[in-house]
Amino acid sequence: MIRSLKTTVALGAVLVLAACTGGRDSSSSQAAQISSYREALREVRAAKQPLPELTPALIESLPTAALEVVLEARGDTVFVVPYSDRTDRRKGALRTWRTASNGQIVMRDGVLIATRGLGYDLGSSRVLSVLNAVEQRSPVSGPHNYFAKGFDNSVTRIDLECEMQSLGDVRIDIVSSIHSVVHLRENCLGPDDLSVTNDYWVDQRDSTIWKSRQWGGPELGYLSTRLLKKQRFRRTCILFSADPEQNSKPDCFAFGISVDTSENLTGVIP
Numbered sequence: 001m002i003r004s005l006k007t008t009v010a011l012g013a014v015l016v017l018a019a020c021t022g023g024r025d026s027s028s029s030q031a032a033q034i035s036s037y038r039e040a041l042r043e044v045r046a047a048k049q050p051l052p053e054l055t056p057a058l059i060e061s062l063p064t065a066a067l068e069v070v071l072e073a074r075g076d077t078v079f080v081v082p083y084s085d086r087t088d089r090r091k092g093a094l095r096t097w098r099t100a101s102n103g104q105i106v107m108r109d110g111v112l113i114a115t116r117g118l119g120y121d122l123g124s125s126r127v128l129s130v131l132n133a134v135e136q137r138s139p140v141s142g143p144h145n146y147f148a149k150g151f152d153n154s155v156t157r158i159d160l161e162c163e164m165q166s167l168g169d170v171r172i173d174i175v176s177s178i179h180s181v182v183h184l185r186e187n188c189l190g191p192d193d194l195s196v197t198n199d200y201w202v203d204q205r206d207s208t209i210w211k212s213r214q215w216g217g218p219e220l221g222y223l224s225t226r227l228l229k230k231q232r233f234r235r236t237c238i239l240f241s242a243d244p245e246q247n248s249k250p251d252c253f254a255f256g257i258s259v260d261t262s263e264n265l266t267g268v269i270p
Helices: 002-019 027-047 056-061 128-136
Strands: 066-071 076-086 094-098 104-108 111-116 122-126 142-149 155-174 177-189 195-203 209-215 222-229 233-238 251-256
Touching: 056 222, 111 128, 111 209, 128 142, 128 155, 128 177, 128 195, 155 195, 155 209, 155 222, 177 209
Parallel strands: none
Antiparallel strands: 066 076, 066 222, 076 094, 094 104, 104 111, 111 122, 122 142, 142 155, 155 177, 177 195, 195 209, 209 222, 233 251
């Protein structure tokens, strides 16, 4: 019971700490709390305890987005939280998710783009047709280009021809949270009779990928994901005028909780 409690505390603590940007608590109190949580996390890792049972209450208590990732070929499950968000000239927003061991999973609007630190990583990929399909919530077919890393850090380019189809509207359950989605599936063919199948369960309203099964390369294999919690937003107010005589009202806007990038506080691995 004690070990199970420590595991649950560690998961919650890691995800909470990953989202912390500071506050008005005393520094000594915060330091003590962080130290306690880190110690619990170290014990979990050392004992290789099973991951805690996910419950609606636990997920609701998390102050930031959370993603469950299963590395099917290895039988490993990781919980990750956002490490960074950015945009570039290409379609979709880039989000990097980070594990407790500093491994990274890079997604563009929920579509797998690259991995770092997992071993036999996916260096990068071009999957424009998938991004279009997710945005439109309807089938869009096209080529994929994967750049997979080998054991000696060499890079192999793998070109796939992919055809996507819609398997219709369905409802999925993610830890008692029900989502109405469109199930998109693409079947891809590559060199040497390589066959790949990717699945995406896309929200019917806003194109959020709630669930997926995506190929990460010949060695890394498939990554199955479940979005446990979307990015939570909070409100902040900024007083743009520094002159108190102007009696200006602060400008309030919503923004996502930023992520503390210090140390390995962003996930739990078994």
